[in-house]
Amino acid sequence: MVTLNCVLYFILLLWTAIRYNGPCREVYERLKANGKASKLALIAVANKLLRQAFAICKFGGVYSADYLKSDDRASAIILT
16 A cells, blocks of 8 residues: 555655766756656656666666667676
């Protein structure tokens, strides 16, 4: 059962991601600039965070904000 406390925590998590996570901020700002609703933009940010977390778990690496910007993608994830 989802409680109000869980929902509020999740919304806080999304706003924090928009504030401090560059790729999430870019997604949110791009969608808002295209006239999309705030709720839709927040859901897109949630999906972006899930994809980032899945990639980190799958490859066992460290998050790199410029992963897609680098030419050599293998060097962007530092395996531990």
